[in-house]
Amino acid sequence: MSLNQIERAQGLRIRSSQDMAAGLFMILLAGLALVLSSDLPLGTLRQIGPGMLPKSFAVICAALGLMLCLASLRFNGEKLAGWSWRGVIFVLGGAILFGLTIRGFDLGPIKVPQLGLVVSGPLVVLVAGCAAEDVKWKELIIFAVVMTTFCALLFKYALSLPIPLAPWLLGI
């Protein structure tokens, strides 16, 4: 929305913190891309090098980000809304735990054996389930077992995808 006279008289100020942040985010990403692609040769127009397009796209991204920032000074818009860490931590954490345990990993001092779907499945359901505000443990545990069994039957047996089930227990 454009401004009325009173607002115009107030001079430059951030009128949409969401747009301002969005612009800065674009500029940040573009900067990162420029740094990462700095050693790639541009090439010539006749023979475009590997750096040409990443660099040009990054420059355009930065320009668009700048426009967003300027627009956030000129037009009223939405405010930056709050951010829910609970969802981010549990949902994404659950997924990462799945990735870590399904085939095991070996990161220096920490070693996890290949645990397979029998462990990873309930793990992701239980951890992610904590993200809900109305979590009910009994229900969630039953659901985790049911979902894992269902997924094992569907993906391993009906669709025969190579997913380890429980190599440490069953050998498959």
Next chain:
Amino acid sequence: MDVFANLGLGFATVWKIVWWAPGFLQGAFAIPLPMNILLCFVGCLVGTLIGVLPGVGPIATIAMLLPITFGLDPVGALIMLAGIYYGAQYGGSTTAILVNIPGEATSVVTTLDGHQMAKQGRAGVALGTAALGSFFAGCVATVVIAALGAPLTKLALLFGPAEYFSLMVMGLCFAVVLARGSILKAFCMIMLGLLLSTVGTDLETGQERMTFGFAPLADGIDFAVLAMGVFGFAEVLRNLENPEARDVVRTKIGRLLPDWSDIKQSINPVLRGTTIGAILGILPGNGAVLGPFASYTVEKKIAKDPSRFGKGAIEGVAGPESANNAGAQTAFIPLLTLGIPPNAVMALMVGAMTIHGIIPGPQVMTKNPDLFWGLIVSMWIGNLMLLVINLPLIGLWVKLLQVPYRLMFPAILIFCCIGIYSVNNQPVDVAFTAMFGLFGYILIKLGFEPAPMLLGFVLGKLMEEKLRQALIISRGSFWTFVERPISAGLLLVAVAVLAIALLPSINKKRDEVFTE
């Protein structure tokens, strides 16, 4: 007639009988099964099953169900995917009518009158009309694809790299203009998608670009990883945050089949909606999204009593739903003939096709005619299946709508995790997807709509390749894009579209259309 011969080939492919010898019988005997039909059926069923869930749009549905097609041959897999696509579309409409939550932009219009009808105890009629209208639109769209497929493929063979590049530029311009929300932000998303597509090994020089020296990134960002992160995980995060006001219809569903007066009222809107949707769907850059809006506006304009709209007018369901389905289907035309996905869902289909070793484009029709025509015929069969599946199963969908979200999203997550893991059997992909989930969540928080990014990402590699080829041919002169008439025309359209959208008066209208 070529068209009929081709459709015949398609039917033969779809009806192909496979002798299935179950392992547990030790080859004692084999059962004849029309495998592709069954796949289409299963695809439609699970597509609807997932698509019905509120907050899960077609993009998330297809991304989530992609892994169940991995074990199949390409023809069967694509037929199943097409089934999933229609199922997801139709599931979205069901949610729109019963719960007043649109799964995606195209079913927003259906919520206006569909949900009102449901509140008046005519949910069954609304669903039935939507299904019948969609079926009719699907039949027409199938014929349109069959008729336009061959000539457009010939046209595509005339296209050089310069024309392809300009066509993609035009498609992206359309996508910017037709995206929801601010044009500037949509532009940002397209460019970000293009930028992400350059990550990975450069095809010509073999140099690694922006990979942090990290080996799994050398092949570039995996399409499934990006799509599931941004549309699976980030959507879950978004939904968790807004405790939904789920307004599941408590009144009776009522009879499903529209009676004679309903049919008389909706037959013309269906015809108009189909025409509008089919034409808009062919446009590159998500023209299909305009179909339902355009159809609704037309119906409201020519109605004798426009005040009925928004209060449960059956025309407001029949027209837009037909337009929606017609557009959803004709959107396959640019993909199958030119190899250029017009919207994010089709971009996902490109990803799926590539996983099965098919590169969409004009060569598909000549090299794999059974795949091309089989897919087209399966579209028609898919629409028929939807009718058969949905009408009797509506009770089940209503039950499913009552599952609380606290159980729904862990189920979505475990599906996504297994899915991503199965794409390459790489656990690290799951962690990447979680990262893109965070990325998508940031984008949502910053008010970006991520769908155009996916389109930019898919078109990016192809654009770079064509740009390089075009410039090698023209010896480094950018004039080649303007000197060649077809290319110049396409670019002109792109500029015109952008200019029109930026005009203040039109800009206002566009806001109205998207907020209505």
